[in-house]
Amino acid sequence: MEKQGKQILLGNEAIALGAIAAGARLVAGYPGTPSTEVLQTVAARNTDGAIHVEWSTNEKAALEVAAGAAWSGARAMAVMKQVGLNVAADPLMSLVYLGVKGGLVIVVADDPGPISSQTEQDTRFFAAFANAPALDPSCPEEAYAMALRAFDLSERYGLPVILRPTTKVCHASAAIELSAERRPFAPARFEKSARWVIFPPLSYRRHGEIKAQQAQIGEEFSVSEFNRLEGDGPLGIAAGGVTYAILRDALMARTGAEDWPAALAALSLSVLKVGAVFPPPKALYRRFLARTERALVLEELAPVIEEQLLALKGAENLTAGVAGKLSGFVAPNGELLFEQVARYTEEFLLAPPVTVAAAAPLAAPPVAVTTPESEPAPLVWPRRSPVLCAGCPHRASFYAVKKATRGQRAVFCGDIGCYTLGNAAPLDMTDTCLCMGAGLTVAQGVKTADPQALVFAFIGDGTFFASGMTGLLNAAYNRADINIVILDNSTTAMTGHQSHPGLGRTVMGEETVKIDAAAVARALGAGFVERADPFDLPAAMDAARRAASHPGLSVLIFTAPCSGLFRPTLICRAEKCSGCMLCIREIGCPALRIATGVVEVNAALCHGCGLCARVCPSGRLRLEARA
Amino acid sequence: MDILIAGVGGQGTILVSKILAGAALLGGGRVRTGETIGMSQRGGCVVSHVRTGAVSSSYIPPGGADLLLALELCEGARNLPRLKATGAAVVSTARLEPVTAALGQEAYEEETMRAYIAARPRARFIPADRAARALGSEKAANIVLLGAAFAWGLLTMDEGSLLAALAQNTPPAFAALNRAAWRAGAEAARNAADDREVTG
Incomplete structure (x- = not known):
């Protein structure tokens, strides 16, 4: 095979380039650590635009889109993280019964630790449950080789193949020798056939066939280069x-x-x-x-x-x-x-x-490390948990709702995204978090069982489009008296600023329809729908109070861009700080620290949002133009 | 050679790792890296591993690093046990307190951290954040630190490869700033060649 020299690639980048070399015609996915860079790399390397690349609204949509392409004879890839496969479980289970024509590879990144996930679930189990062949790379080089080979495997057996890297392969890099060849796209045309229509008799027949195939594939795996x-x-x-x-x-x-x-x-x-x-x-x-x-x-x-x-x-x-x-x-x-x-x-x-004594479950991640004997015992250093960034609009939104509901017994249901970090002190504004979109529906259950509580559900704009709309519809239809707060920061922030249906552009940068969350909320039956700027604290608090007192479902959309989307033009300065520490105790911004009894602003971190200045009772924190 | 780069999410550990790996590859060597990508990038603890030579995995064993590059003091202390007893460390004296410390829930004991690191005979300190700030952007502190580590003779890659990898991995708009940061780090290190600490 002709080579084009070595490149240093992350495991995820290697998978993307393997899929491109294998002639993938369509790549669909939903962002989620540790899988995100796979689709982003396909998009970045898709300079001629030949590959259809999309951030789908969620993983179920991604897998179904990929299945349609594969049924038409094209090679296709769906990309997600392990909990994303839970969302795509429905199509996966049936898809193996129907099989594929063009190669279909489902990349599902697992996250031992877990480092950035809700669960330590194992996609290899899911593969066995669904009867889909599964590959598990040991390093980025092997991830590349597996991505190339997985499409062949899929086509030879007519089955979707799961490529399951783990975090320490996804985010490891190595110098990889790439193939200079790129397989031309297979001619694709959807041929009508009963094989694409799942019915019980077909499922009965296919179940037997799938099991028989497994013995064959197992034999092949016994002599595979990967074992x-x-x-x-x-x-x-x-x-x-x-x-x-x-x-x-x-x-x-x-x-x-x-x-x-x-x-x-x-x-x-x-x-x-x-x-x-x-x-x-x-x-x-x-x-x-x-x-x-x-x-x-x-x-x-x-x-x-x-x-x-x-x-x-x-x-x-x-x-x-x-x-x-x-x-x-x-x-x-x-x-x-x-x-x-x-x-x-x-x-x-x-x-x-x-x-040997049985190993107990680990109580804490194994971060303790051995020290040379000459060293003193390791000291304990201050923990450093991830936090909402300085200038993050979520901090202002949480603070506005917290202030507006002070004195009332309120429950704050959270969701998956940067704003899950609103659980930390001093905000303490996330009482529940289950999975994508669940905050809205959990809130309905809480309100039903505990009608005296004032119930809020927070969800980001990206998560709302991915998994929140069904929950909002459910609240409207079933007359739930909850308050939904959509935290619209104009991006999918946690995973690194991906586009979504509310932004008017695709992953390839093409212009497209821009879906208005407020219009969606109204269409789904919400009577009270308002937008507010969370950094306009009095207005934001008023809006939260109106939402809370509105009988029935209310939807409040706090709109302000993620601080990672723009360079700051303002900065906060502390002058003659009285040292009351109210700003630190109330909002916990990482740019604020105490230096000899007074508050100091870290100029490198401050994003000039001005929330601390609004909180300061003596007007000694002031917003200024950046030098 | 095993190099561990430690810092706080947002400080640019991954860029340092990419430059070192790129330089190693340009020099014709084998190289692997392992990154922290995910929730920790929002102000949490992040480490990058760079390994040259014949190794199979991307992650440095505990107590196995030959060199620790720390972009923040507390992260330098936290990761010191990952350094060999004979290993070298270049630690930025930048102080980034976790919010829990500002809230008074935990103590950020700067002197304890410095003493703990300074007990290692091959540890050196540099105010990389201050030097970068003087050039107009604290974001370039990672390149200041890298320039200092090179000037102290702690990197096995040659200067040409390192500067080429720096250019490959950063936007052209920041080329002048990054070169100035590299020079500032290197000069500070050369001026303090025999000292354990760069001051000023």
Whole structure:
């Protein structure tokens, strides 16, 4: 294959370039860490505009759009994070039954830790549940190779294929040798056929076929370039995804060996690398279990490989002992970093798993690190949690509602986005947060069960279009007396400023319709719909009071752009501060700090929003033009 | 060589990582990086890992870093245990208090942090934020720090590759500022060649 030289690429960028090289004709997705850069990279590299790239309104829409293209014979890719697959679960489950014609790859990024997610769910389980083949890269280079190969696999078996990187592959980079070739688009034309119409008899037939295919795919995976059995020792370690790469570093460090085969020989190890994980490569697993007396399984999130090995062991009466999460040897939660991999490996090498105490679930993320003996014990440093940025309009919105409802028993339902950070002190304005769009509907349940409470639901503009409209319609239809606050900052901020239907432009920068959230709210049945500028504090508080006193559903839209969208022209200055600290205690802006008893403004962080100046009782915080 | 870059979300650790990786690649070496992308970018703790040579994963083992570049004092202290006992550190004396510290819920003990870092024989301090502010933008403090680390002889990449990677990874509009920041860092380091700390 012709090469075009090495480029340093994030795992997510590598997946995007792999899909482009494979001839993807359509890429649809919804932003979410750690998956976001995949679609953004396709858009950035789509200079001739040949690929249709879209931020869909949500993951369900993205997968269905991709399915339509694949049914027409085009190669297509849908991109999302793991909790996004929950939203797309409905089309996924049925899609495997109908199958595809053009290759369809579903990139679902998992987030062990979790680092930027609600759950530590495992998409490999979802793949098994849905009967979709799944690939799990160990490094950015392999992510590129898998993206290329996944389309072929999908077309050969007529099934959607899940490519499931984890955060430490998505956001790792490596110098990758790219293919200079780009596969031409397959001719696409929708051919009418009963195969695209799901009916119970078709589902019955396809269920049998899908299961038969799995044995075939498992055989292919046993000889896949992504799965390997290395070394030939009687002790076995199976490692999935990124954990394989970390295991290599840990064993090389442990042995000080010249190379990988020498490290395995020094420890009498057989290592099973699993990258093509579902359907399970049984023949390869059989060889692994046959040659090992006992085996350790190292994988993040769910014990998927471990269950596959145990099922095979049980079905075929194999004798190797298997230690992992199910046996209690490995903690069920959190990432498997170098230190955990090294520790579990050490314990496994030293003692039979049965004699080792079960690992307790980790109470806190494993951030504690070892120190050289000459060092004093590590000190405890102030925690630094993410916060709303200086100048963030959400801070003003939360503060206005907080002030307007002071003295009343109010419940504040939150949602997914930057504004989830409104939970932190001193704002303390997020009492619930479940999943995308749930704040609106949870609020309706709270109000029904607790009618005396004043109930607010906050949702961002991006999240409103993605998952909030159904909840608003439900509130109107079912006569819920709640107050919905749409925090319209004109972007999808948390994931890095993506476009959405309210902005009038697509991911490719084309102009398109600009959907007005206020008009949508009215169309969905809200009687009270108002807009207000959250930085005009008295007006914002008045609007919040009107919304609260309005009988029935009210929708208040606080409109001010995200501070990340413009350069500040103003700055706050503190002069002769009296040191009352009210500004810090009330709004908690990261640009405010205490210096020798008075408040000081960090000029590098201040975005000139002026909220602190409005809060200052003595007028000593003032907004000025920036020099 | 394993380099850990630590800072507060928004300070530009990822840019430093991209420049180091780009320079390593231009020099013909093998390189991997690992980034913090996500919620932490909103003022949380962020670290970037840069690894050159024959390694399989992008993430530096605990106590394994050869060099720590810290864009903020507390983050320097927090990540010091990730540095080898023999490792070098270049720590910006920039002080960014978490909101919880301003609220009085936690203490930001600057002197304790400095003493803890200074106990490492190869740790050096530089007021990178102040130097960048003097050039017109505190955002360039990451490049000041990088220039200082180079001038102190702590980077294995050559200057030509580093400056080329700097140009490749930053918008042309900021080229002059970034070059000035690099020079300011390098000059401050050279002027304080034998000192543990750049002052002024």
